[in-house]
Amino acid sequence: MTVRRHPIAVAAGPDRLSSLPLDLSLCARLRATYLLVRVHELQLAEIFYRRLFAAAPQLSPLFRSEPQAQAAKLMAALDAVVLHLEQPARTAAMLEELGRRHARYGAKPEHYPLVIELLVASMAELLGPAARGDALEEWRLALSLVAGQMLAATARDPVTAAPPG
Numbered sequence: 001m002t003v004r005r006h007p008i009a010v011a012a013g014p015d016r017l018s019s020l021p022l023d024l025s026l027c028a029r030l031r032a033t034y035l036l037v038r039v040h041e042l043q044l045a046e047i048f049y050r051r052l053f054a055a056a057p058q059l060s061p062l063f064r065s066e067p068q069a070q071a072a073k074l075m076a077a078l079d080a081v082v083l084h085l086e087q088p089a090r091t092a093a094m095l096e097e098l099g100r101r102h103a104r105y106g107a108k109p110e111h112y113p114l115v116i117e118l119l120v121a122s123m124a125e126l127l128g129p130a131a132r133g134d135a136l137e138e139w140r141l142a143l144s145l146v147a148g149q150m151l152a153a154t155a156r157d158p159v160t161a162a163p164p165g
Helices: 024-038 041-055 057-062 067-083 089-105 111-130 133-156
Strands: none
Touching: 024 041, 024 067, 024 111, 024 133, 041 057, 041 067, 041 111, 067 089, 089 133, 111 133
């Protein structure tokens, strides 16, 4: 069995992962699942934010944009990650800046697991019977790696949270 690199994994420090071949079949599966939900972007965002604010109403003040603008931001970040699955280093800087920005808005490390679970659950709801468990697990891992990059940036460069309002 050949060990392959996850398409969203970026090594901290010297790139210890660069010698591993990228798991291109995983790239294809992540992209295929994403394309199924991407065509329903507003519906995905609506499901996700409804679930998020029901599960954690205290997070609602962190989202200052109008719902459609917030949906566009969510999809733009996911688009960037999916577009560069074969080149994870291309999204690393974007994810680091996204992590710092979220920290300034008041996002905390403990919020990330909830967001991951609710985003995966939203994908499952949107896809219905087309949502395969293994595809959702692959997305759960991918989003965990994304969150890890976002959180690593805030751990390296702590930021002051923006005041609410």
